Amino acid sequence: MESTFYNYLKKKVLVKSEHLPLLADEVSKRALSKGELLLSEGQVCKNMFFMEKGLLRLYSIDEDGREHIIQFAPENWFLSERDSLYFGTPSGFFIDALEDTEVVVFDQQFVDRASEISPEYRTYNEYILQNHIRHMQKRINLLIGATAEKRYLDFIKLYPDLTMRIPQWMVASYLGITPESLSRVRRGLSQKNPE
Amino acid sequence: MESTFYNYLKKKVLVKSEHLPLLADEVSKRALSKGELLLSEGQVCKNMFFMEKGLLRLYSIDEDGREHIIQFAPENWFLSERDSLYFGTPSGFFIDALEDTEVVVFDQQFVDRASEISPEYRTYNEYILQNHIRHMQKRINLLIGATAEKRYLDFIKLYPDLTMRIPQWMVASYLGITPESLSRVRRGLSQKNPE
DNA sequence: GTGCTTTCTTAACATACATCAATGCACAGC
DNA sequence: GCTGTGCATTGATGTATGTTAAGAAAGCAC
Numbered sequence: 001m002e003s004t005f006y007n008y009l010k011k012k013v014l015v016k017s018e019h020l021p022l023l024a025d026e027v028s029k030r031a032l033s034k035g036e037l038l039l040s041e042g043q044v045c046k047n048m049f050f051m052e053k054g055l056l057r058l059y060s061i062d063e064d065g066r067e068h069i070i071q072f073a074p075e076n077w078f079l080s081e082r083d084s085l086y087f088g089t090p091s092g093f094f095i096d097a098l099e100d101t102e103v104v105v106f107d108q109q110f111v112d113r114a115s116e117i118s119p120e121y122r123t124y125n126e127y128i129l130q131n132h133i134r135h136m137q138k139r140i141n142l143l144i145g146a147t148a149e150k151r152y153l154d155f156i157k158l159y160p161d162l163t164m165r166i167p168q169w170m171v172a173s174y175l176g177i178t179p180e181s182l183s184r185v186r187r188g189l190s191q192k193n194p195e
Numbered sequence: 196m197e198s199t200f201y202n203y204l205k206k207k208v209l210v211k212s213e214h215l216p217l218l219a220d221e222v223s224k225r226a227l228s229k230g231e232l233l234l235s236e237g238q239v240c241k242n243m244f245f246m247e248k249g250l251l252r253l254y255s256i257d258e259d260g261r262e263h264i265i266q267f268a269p270e271n272w273f274l275s276e277r278d279s280l281y282f283g284t285p286s287g288f289f290i291d292a293l294e295d296t297e298v299v300v301f302d303q304q305f306v307d308r309a310s311e312i313s314p315e316y317r318t319y320n321e322y323i324l325q326n327h328i329r330h331m332q333k334r335i336n337l338l339i340g341a342t343a344e345k346r347y348l349d350f351i352k353l354y355p356d357l358t359m360r361i362p363q364w365m366v367a368s369y370l371g372i373t374p375e376s377l378s379r380v381r382r383g384l385s386q387k388n389p390e
Numbered sequence: 391g392t393g394c395t396t397t398c399t400t401a402a403c404a405t406a407c408a409t410c411a412a413t414g415c416a417c418a419g420c
Numbered sequence: 421g422c423t424g425t426g427c428a429t430t431g432a433t434g435t436a437t438g439t440t441a442a443g444a445a446a447g448c449a450c
Contacts, residue, residue: 060336068340070332083329092336129324134278136331137265141255141287143338144371145263148437167397176339181437183399343407362427376407378429 003029004052005104008076013124023114023121027106032097039095045084047105051077054101055165059173060093069174072098072162078128098166148177149185198224199247200299203271208319218309218316222301227292234290240279242300246272249296250360254368255288264369267293267357273323293361343372344380 006024009015015023029052032038038056039045049056051073058071058081070093073079084091085108115122142151152175156163163171168186169179177185201219204210210218224247227233233251234240244251246268253266253276265288268274279286280303310317337346347370351358358366363381364374372380 060340062340066340068336070335082325083332086325087329126321126324129321129328130277130281133324133327133331134282136328136335137278139335140331140338141263141265143335144369145255145257145261169397174339177436178438179398180400180439184437187399364427372406373408374428375409375430379407382429 003104004076005050008050009121012076014120015118016120019118019121022117023110026110027104030103030105032101032103034097034100036101037094037096038103039081039084039091039093041092041094042090043084044088045081045091047107048078048080048085048111049073049095050104050106051075051079052102052104054103055098055162056095056101056103057098057170058093058095067173068176069170072159072166072174074162074165082132098170143176148175148181149188151175152182152185153189198299199271200245203245204316207271209315210313211315214313214316217312218305221305222299225298225300227296227298229292229295231296232289232291233298234276234279234286234288236287236289237285238279239283240276240286242302243273243275243280243306244268244290245299245301246270246274247297247299249298250293250357251290251296251298252293252365253288253290262368263371264365267354267361267369269357269360277327293365338371343370343376344383346370347377347380348384 003024005027006020009020009024010017032054038049041061053075056073056079057069058073058079059067059069061067071079079095081091081093081095083089084093111125115125142154146154152171155171155175168182172179172182175182198219200222201215204215204219205212227249233244236256248270251268251274252264253268253274254262254264256262266274274290276286276288276290278284279288306320310320337349341349347366350366350370363377367374367377370377
């Protein structure tokens with residue numbers, strides 16, 4: 001299977017050549033149209049996804065029907081609802097496609113087996129977990145300590161490409177504010193920084 | 196070394212008896228007085244801590260000198276500034292003791308070696324990472340989607356013991372609001388729920 | 391193209407939460 | 421005992437953000 005995933009395992013995860021077929025050939029693929037649901041609240045998440053193409057989002061819907069975006073996943077990212085995947089509990093979150101998307105689909109068993117076969121994979125998997133924690137900790141720190149403006153500036157600095165690909169109201173949802181507030185924040189910034 | 200840590204490794208982590216001396220005897224201990232700093236901003240965090248006794252907090256201080264509490268760690272918890280520990284970058288956070296505290300001190304090398312020696316330790320270590328992610332994801336979801344009142348109710352339900360041990364202004368800091376606001380939230384609740 | 395939907399913006403108004411300042415209380419040190 | 425210090429509460433007021441509603445611009449279906 002020559003694919004983005006294959007190349008990713010080889011070049012980024014640094015999986016040894018002899019192990020590659022054992023990993024890359026054991027997974028399946030799935031294509032999603034824009035708007036398609038990949039995981040729904042209440043379901044137990046059985047899979048992890050590697051993004052070959054497109055854009056996914058992980059989000060919740062509260063009692064008032066409002067969406068709150070936990071995470072975006074563009075190309076070359078891994079995405080899952082880890083809580084549900086690892087602990088086997090029903091997910092409190094949704095995953096859907098913001099663009100036409102192609103993902104590689106695998107499960108926790110694959111991760112465990114791959115870690116047995118390839119030490120490089122194991123190392124990389126732990127790196128992903130640590131990196132995930134790092135990002136979440138930073139985000140929590142901003143959410144409890146920074147204004148909406150600072151959080152927005154941090155977001156566009158960290159994800160300049162995403163900022164262009166997703167509608168603003170989703171950025172607002174990610175930041176924990178309303179679209180109207182984000183619009184005002186942006187106006188404030190453009191008045192400070194005329195260009 | 197007969198200790199809380201030893202017992203924890205045996206009973207919770209399920210480390211096999213023959214591996215226990217290889218792990219528990221290889222670590223050092225440290226005692227801290229209430230208020231003592233264990234990690235300061237700018238330092239590279241070299242250690243992970245297992246709480247034998249007492250209470251630690253992980254927090255940041257922003258440009259205005261305000262503290263924002265990322266995490267509390269009571270007995271039997273593991274605590275570290277993982278970002279700094281794993282990636283070797285200077286920490287943006289502080290750790291200090293809220294009570295007289297005794298911790299077991301070890302480093303990333305210990306974790307890696309212990310994972311080699313004991314599969315049970317490796318499994319438990321991953322469990323801790325996954326659990327950490329689970330809690331942070333839930334917290335982010337509340338921070339972007341729930342009112343201060345809901346976040347407070349969730350906190351006291353999740354950490355009833357902590358609520359009694361720490362001053363209220365620290366709970367407020369953890370929730371991302373001011374002490375005054377938390378006081379008002381509590382008044383509102385007591386008027387709704389007279390008991 | 392025409393119509394329909396979504397997105398973004400703006401304004402007026404409402405609310406949650408922050409700020410500033412004062413008070414009372416509990417507790418530690420002397 | 422007194423005194424200082426830290427903490428919690430309260431009130432008056434300020435500000436950031438939410439709500440509701442409207443309209444303009446951009447995208448999509450047909």
